[in-house]
Amino acid sequence: MTVTYTAEVATVRGLGCFLQLLKRWKGSIYKLVWMDLAVYLTLYYCLNGLYRFVLDEDGKELFQAIVQYCKIYIDLIPLSFVLGFYVSIVMTRWWGQYTTIPFPDNLAVYVSTTVHGQDERGRVMRRTIMRYVCTCITMTFTMISPKVKKRFPTLDYFIDAGLLQQNEKEIIEDLNKKSPAYSKQWLPIVWAASIITRARKEGRIRDDFAVKTIIDELNKIRGQCGMLLNYDHISVPLVYTQVVTIAVYSYFLTTLMGHQWIDDGNNYTFDVYMPIFTLLQFFFYMGWLKVAESLINPFGEDDDDFEVNWMVDRNMQVSYLIVDEMHHEHPQLLKDQYWDQMAPVELPYTANTIRETHPLPSTANIATKVDTIDLTPSSIKIDDFQSNDMNSGPITFTATGNRNFSSSMRSRGGSFSTSVPDGSMTRVNSVSSMLKRFFSRDESKPDNRPDSRMGSTQELINLTQKPKPKLAPDVIEEVDEQLTITSQRSVKESRPSVIGHFSSPSDPIDIPSSYRSGETRGSQSPLSKSAPVAGEEDEHDHISIGGSETDPSDNDDEFVKLKKKRSEERINRLEMFARFFKKLS
Secondary structure, three states, X not given: OOOOOOOOOOOOOOOOOHHHHHHOOOOOHHHHHHHHXXXXXXXXXXXXXXXXXXXXXXXXXXHHHHHHHHHHHHHHOOHHHHHHHHHHHHHHHHHHHHHHXXXXXXXXXXXXXXXXXXXXXHHHHHHHHHHHHHHHHHHHHHHHOHHHHHHOOOHHHHHHHOOOOHHHHHHHHHHHHHOOOOXXXXXXXXXXXXXXXXXXXXXXXXXXXXXXXXXHHHHHHHHHHHHHHHHHHOOOOHHHHHHHHHHHHHHHHHHHHHOOOOOOOOOOHHHOOOOHHHHHHHHHHHHHHHHHHHHOOOXXXXXXXXXXXXXXXXHHXXXXXXXXXXXXXXXXXXXXXXXXXXXXOOXXXXXXXXXXXXXXOOOOOOOOOHHHXXXXXXXXXXXOOOOOOHHHOOOEEEEOOOOOHHHHHHHHHOOOOOOOOOOOEEOOOOHHXXXXXXXXXXXXXXXXXXXXXXXXXXXXXXXXXXXXXOOOHHHHHHHHHHHHHHHHHHOOOOOOXXXXXXXXXXXXXXXXXXXXXXXXXOOOOOOOOOOOOOOOOOOOOOOOOOXXXXXXXXXXXXXXXXXXXXXXXXXXXXXXHHHHHHHHO
């Protein structure tokens, strides 16, 4: 069972809050290392007694030489790095196994919400689905946890616990005989999915999205059970575990000689009988190793292993409570005590509660004066046109250090100078600006009439000196589409709508459809039908939109007319492009 101590350290006050935890025995380092420590001290004092009372002078010299040798080369073992990295991997794996454990709560809520029916059959379906899910999880636990395996050694114990019926047990056993190589913990999930499908056919589940949601949750539980089996099958590589174990035990076997007291005049007299720092090293490193050994399989019977048997009981009880006891049940709907308020200012406090202030953002105490805010735009500003006449000069933009934004905005409405200062950058009209002015030109004028907005002769010469721009067809098409949409918006016409044709309820009328090539005007397209008369059954639902079929002269609706109009405008635009580039060349 997991040893918890969070309640004792919820509030750290006084001196040595965590020192109180050192008094515990269950799950403590003392319980893990006391036997190893006893063996270590026994060997240590045996060698120490051999040096003090048994060996002669030559033997003591040899003993001292061995101690000096071990003391020099003991630091070559990278114990801290190897052991620390191993424990980090094991801790990550331990937490990953806990988060992988499946709980049926979400599925129980989905089943209770979507599987309708207050009769006995609906209740049986809901309870059976959740029983199968709990059976799958329990069968998975029996394959990875010795505690659960002792509780359910065979399938007969599943029948005694109410997780399986006799006929279900026979199906599993028969399937195990046909395919004994693989486990069958997934079989109850398949049964639960079949029940979901049957409930949908019977109309107890009212839409396919609910079916998909439940099936996805069933697959998620099945995947989590499979992942637990993968954790059981694939552990931390054995070679790494062996390296860590050999490193720890070889280190402390070396300290048995390297940390011995010898009479060479260099040792401290108070370290004669008790190697204090050697014992601390043993506690830390050996305790570290024992933690990794106990957490590498958290489904065992150690103090910090998971409460798997408790999970089995909990899953069954919670599942039945959700899908049966609380199915479509909720308390009476009443007005809350804050009904006449928008929201409570704060909830009441008790006398022992500490009031907490509202958390403030990190910049809440930074005071900023409004008059010091610099509303400067970008340092490079494109100058406005002095007038619409292109004869006023080329387009210029100046690069200035700092410009007041408000004065710049005021200058837009007045006479803003377009003179080029020293060091400023100038450029002539680009093709894009010419196209922009060309499209904004009044098209009612004759083509042979000179347009002042087309620019001066010098501008046309500058344009002709540059490479001729080549516009891709898709770019021209995009510009033409945007202009067509803009021109259509300016026309105050209401778009055709189906609602306008059916302002008041009336009898079904025939709706004309678009005729294909080769069809007569009186025939009707199979893609569109008129509303069926009373008593006539149709295999599929048909929706048709159009005008009245009684008027064959009105074959083209408003959308077809709009399409033709757009095509004509597109052709006109292309002709205008041709004339424009002809003038440039």
